[in-house]
Structures are given as structure tokens and as C-alpha cells.
Amino acid sequence: MQTPPLQLDLFALIIFLGVAQGLFLGIFFLTGERRGSVANRCLGYLMLSLSAVIGEMFLCYSNYMFRLLAFVDFSEPLNFAMGPLFFLFVFARIRGRLPKRWLWHFVPAALWAINAVSWLYQPVEVKYNNYLNAYHPELPFAAEPAYYIPEDFFNLRDYIDEMTLLSCLIYNILALILIHQAYRQADKPFWQNSPIRLAQLRNQCMLFLILPALIVIIKPQFYEDLGDYLLACYLTLIIYSTSIRVMAGSNYFIDEPEVSPPMLELPTETKKKYEKSALSEEVEDAVLGKLNRLLEAEKPYLDSDMSLPKLAARLDTSPHNLSQLLNDRLGQTFFDWLATYRIAEAQRLLNEAATANLKIDEIAERVGYNSPSAFHTAFKRLTNQTPAQYRQLVTRSVQTGPPSRQPFPTSSRSA
Incomplete structure (x- = not known):
């Protein structure tokens, strides 16, 4: 089995920074007092999911996957968790709670995780060939063992891109409908920049809505998964836009005037508190x-x-x-x-x-x-x-x- 040299260029750097920032944001939202908000927990898990998805893309694009063949396709179940997590984040941000029976939204991800058993325990030669087929079809394939676990219980892996697109599109539309209803209840036009909370959710939803469009545009232009690095760069953009929004809402950089030392004389009863x-x-x-x-x-x-x-x-x-x-x-x-x-x-x-x-x-x-x-x-x-x-x-x-x-x-x- 051949091992091509590492490919570390500008795209690899951008994707790697997205992985690191996604991990940071996920831990940030899932720790401390921030974890008390159900919306923060949804956003934290979403950031970790995005980090895992683009992390696999980084390994594949940079050729590190040749050294970590056990991780081939490890993040595929998360393709069906991104859409539900984003929708639940928007729902919780607007209503302060999760919808009833919210766990049902993760049934596709759970089913795909079950299906993942059929390829996560394949012989290393099979994983090697799967990786070559997606990213290096020009290289010769390795000889596979005569007998191994049947791959793809559901016979749906060939449609993973289409199903990911459909999942992201459906949940983005549901989130947009929810935001639109909130604007109507606030008696505000949908494209108005107030209330700020709804405007931020709307803008973030529009960013996520571009992802299915990019899948439609990019995937037909490349053989198998060769264009995934472009999708990874866009997911990195989403992660960093979230970081900017978090920093913009922080009070850390706001200067406060120095507090004057107390006066020596005692205040009278009629003096105001401040x-x-x-x-x-x-x-x-x-x-x-x-x-x-x-x-x-x-x-x-x-x-x-x-x-x-x-x-x-x-x-x-x-x-x-x-x-x-x-x-x-x-x-x-x-x-x-x-x-x-x-x-x-x-x-x-x-x-x-x-x-x-x-x-x-x-x-x-x-x-x-x-x-x-x-x-x-x-x-x-x-x-x-x-x-x-x-x-x-x-x-x-x-x-x-x-x-x-x-x-x-x-x-x-x-x-």
C-alpha cells in the first residue's frame, strides 16, 4: 500500500484552524455557567460536530489519513446531526427550551451510526481502498481479504451526499420558518436588524442555508469527495463567524471608569445611593x-x-x-x-x-x-x-x- 507525501497548503491550514476553533467553541459553550442554557448546549454540540466533520476532511485532504486508516469515514453519522442541532439551537434560543420529543430528530444519525458498524471494522486493506476511491482514484488499489464483514447494511452509502444535502436543507428551512414566526410575533419585518437576537439568528441561518447550495454546486464538479476541501473551508467560515458573534456580544473589552475612593466624611441620610x-x-x-x-x-x-x-x-x-x-x-x-x-x-x-x-x-x-x-x-x-x-x-x-x-x-x- 502506497503512502503519498503530506499535502500541507493554504487550504489545509484553513481547515486545520477551523477544526481547532470548532473544538474551542464546543468546549466553551459546554462548560461553566454557559452550559446552563439549553441553546448554548445545542450550539456547543453543533460546533463539536462541525469540527469532527471538517477534521476528517483535513485528514483526507492532507494525506494524513494514510497514517490513520482506522479513522476513514469516522464522522459520517454526524452529517445527519448538524441540521437537527442547528434547528434545536434556533428553537431553544427563541423559546428557551427544546421542542417535545426532540430526540426523534436524531434518529437518522443514530441509524447511520448503526450502519457505520459495517465499515468501521473492515480490514485495513478495505479502508485503504475506500479512501483511495474517494480521494486518490489514480493510485492502485490493494488486494482485499477474501472474507470480511459485509459493508453497508442499508445499501445507502452511495447516496450519502444527497441525504446530507436534504437533511441540511430541511432543517434550515424549519429554522427560517421559526425565525420568521418570531419576527411576526414581534411585529417586525423579517429583514430588519432588530431585535438583535432574531437578526443574528436569521443571518446565521442564511449562512447555513448556503451549505446545501454549495453541495449541489461542488459535488458534480469533482470525482467522489475530491471537492470536500472547499466545503470544509466554508464550514470553517461558519465556525469563525460564530466566534466573531460571541466576541461582539462580550463585555470583556468594554472599559469601565475607575471607582473613586470613598470620601472621609459620612454621607447624610438624604444623599442618594450613587x-x-x-x-x-x-x-x-x-x-x-x-x-x-x-x-x-x-x-x-x-x-x-x-x-x-x-x-x-x-x-x-x-x-x-x-x-x-x-x-x-x-x-x-x-x-x-x-x-x-x-x-x-x-x-x-x-x-x-x-x-x-x-x-x-x-x-x-x-x-x-x-x-x-x-x-x-x-x-x-x-x-x-x-x-x-x-x-x-x-x-x-x-x-x-x-x-x-x-x-x-x-x-x-x-x-
């Missing part, structure tokens, strides 16, 4: 204006992972200054403010005919609560009613007009 930070009235007015415009355009309080640092970054201010502004000008803590807007949005959904029949838990998810119990607690504290009681009041008042809303207490900290 008086020492010297936030001018003009700056407060500017930040308040930005906040009002952001609320009108994007409704950031509906994001389930909204936090004080994230909101401050959107307003180009520090978390300390934003906390001071909310306390001094609005008389609320950040958690009071967040709960107030979320519960007001929940009341709107319970009042409107188009959404009045939604389940209480679904309304909780739409207004940013991952926990139904937290939503019920916040609703009760702010309105002196449970969501179910409020819904009953709305039903009784259909003929006489919407129910009057109770004034929100500012002491609640349920966000």
Missing part, C-alpha cells in the same frame, strides 16, 4: 434617550439572558452608571425594571385576541422567563394577581373593555 459617581444630568439624559429608543425598537427585556452588563453594553455605558441611573431617575433596581417591562408585555399578550389563548408557560417564555415559577412570582408581586386570575378577569371583561392594570410596586425583585 451620588459619589458624579454621573452628570446631561449624561443621564443621553443614556435615558438611548434606553427609550432601544426599548421601542428592540424590546431587549424579552431576551431570557438579559443582564445589567449586557444592557449597559448596548447603551455604551458601564453597569455601575446604568444601575445608578435606574435608581436615581426611575426609582427602580435593574431587576425591578426588567420585571416591570416583562410583566407589562405578558399583560399585553393576555389581552390581545391573537395571543390570548397561549398557555401561561408559553407566555412566560415569550417575555423572557426560563422558569414558569419565576414568572408567576413576578406577575403576582407586580399585579396582585396570578396570570390565570388575570386571564379570567380579561375573559369576563370582554364586553366592557380591558381590565385596569394595577400599579407596579417598585419593591419587587423578581426578574
Whole structure:
């Protein structure tokens, strides 16, 4: 069996960097507090799957596979996991949970993994010939043993490219439909760049949607898998675009002003909590204006992972200054403010005919609560009613007009 020299060029470097970055992102999303988000877990597993798929392409393109013949076609089952993982990521990012019976989406990947048994344990000569057939058809084939495990139980390996294309296309379309529905519920045009969360999902979905088109264009131009290096480069682009989006949403590079040392004299009872930070009235007015415009355009309080640092970054201010502004000008803590807007949005959904029949838990998810119990607690504290009681009041008042809303207490900290 021949072993050609290694092929290490620009394409090999790009693919290798994609493998490394995909592994990094997968570990990043699956560790620490980030793992607590079901959307992050889906994205983490997606990045690891992409890394494995393009990792095999790197081994094949660079000729390293001649030294690792046991790994020939090791990532094929993941071809049918990429589409479901991306769809589940979009679903969880929008609704804060996975759909019912979500495991059924991985049945094709599981079946293909079973089928993989028929070629993963082939003699090394058979693996060598399979690799040559796909990437080096010009080289002579090795003599195979007379008897070995029958290959391809399902007789479907010749259609792996077509089935991968179909899987990616179906799940991308399902993700686009889900994003489009979310835009409609937010009363926003599909191509508008707000809310930012939906715009990011839409753009990422469009990137993934190009993959099936590339398969259609590239595969007929090459014998067997010789063009896979181009698909690997595009998957690397998707991985790095995800990295850029993660860095763009990070607060790590945002400078915060130095905290002034405490004054020696004791503050009087009438001094405000944040008086020492010297936030001018003009700056407060500017930040308040930005906040009002952001609320009108994007409704950031509906994001389930909204936090004080994230909101401050959107307003180009520090978390300390934003906390001071909310306390001094609005008389609320950040958690009071967040709960107030979320519960007001929940009341709107319970009042409107188009959404009045939604389940209480679904309304909780739409207004940013991952926990139904937290939503019920916040609703009760702010309105002196449970969501179910409020819904009953709305039903009784259909003929006489919407129910009057109770004034929100500012002491609640349920966000």
C-alpha cells in the first residue's frame, strides 16, 4: 500500500484552524455557567460536530489519513446531526427550551451510526481502498481479504451526499420558518436588524442555508469527495463567524471608569445611593434617550439572558452608571425594571385576541422567563394577581373593555 507525501497548503491550514476553533467553541459553550442554557448546549454540540466533520476532511485532504486508516469515514453519522442541532439551537434560543420529543430528530444519525458498524471494522486493506476511491482514484488499489464483514447494511452509502444535502436543507428551512414566526410575533419585518437576537439568528441561518447550495454546486464538479476541501473551508467560515458573534456580544473589552475612593466624611441620610459617581444630568439624559429608543425598537427585556452588563453594553455605558441611573431617575433596581417591562408585555399578550389563548408557560417564555415559577412570582408581586386570575378577569371583561392594570410596586425583585 502506497503512502503519498503530506499535502500541507493554504487550504489545509484553513481547515486545520477551523477544526481547532470548532473544538474551542464546543468546549466553551459546554462548560461553566454557559452550559446552563439549553441553546448554548445545542450550539456547543453543533460546533463539536462541525469540527469532527471538517477534521476528517483535513485528514483526507492532507494525506494524513494514510497514517490513520482506522479513522476513514469516522464522522459520517454526524452529517445527519448538524441540521437537527442547528434547528434545536434556533428553537431553544427563541423559546428557551427544546421542542417535545426532540430526540426523534436524531434518529437518522443514530441509524447511520448503526450502519457505520459495517465499515468501521473492515480490514485495513478495505479502508485503504475506500479512501483511495474517494480521494486518490489514480493510485492502485490493494488486494482485499477474501472474507470480511459485509459493508453497508442499508445499501445507502452511495447516496450519502444527497441525504446530507436534504437533511441540511430541511432543517434550515424549519429554522427560517421559526425565525420568521418570531419576527411576526414581534411585529417586525423579517429583514430588519432588530431585535438583535432574531437578526443574528436569521443571518446565521442564511449562512447555513448556503451549505446545501454549495453541495449541489461542488459535488458534480469533482470525482467522489475530491471537492470536500472547499466545503470544509466554508464550514470553517461558519465556525469563525460564530466566534466573531460571541466576541461582539462580550463585555470583556468594554472599559469601565475607575471607582473613586470613598470620601472621609459620612454621607447624610438624604444623599442618594450613587451620588459619589458624579454621573452628570446631561449624561443621564443621553443614556435615558438611548434606553427609550432601544426599548421601542428592540424590546431587549424579552431576551431570557438579559443582564445589567449586557444592557449597559448596548447603551455604551458601564453597569455601575446604568444601575445608578435606574435608581436615581426611575426609582427602580435593574431587576425591578426588567420585571416591570416583562410583566407589562405578558399583560399585553393576555389581552390581545391573537395571543390570548397561549398557555401561561408559553407566555412566560415569550417575555423572557426560563422558569414558569419565576414568572408567576413576578406577575403576582407586580399585579396582585396570578396570570390565570388575570386571564379570567380579561375573559369576563370582554364586553366592557380591558381590565385596569394595577400599579407596579417598585419593591419587587423578581426578574
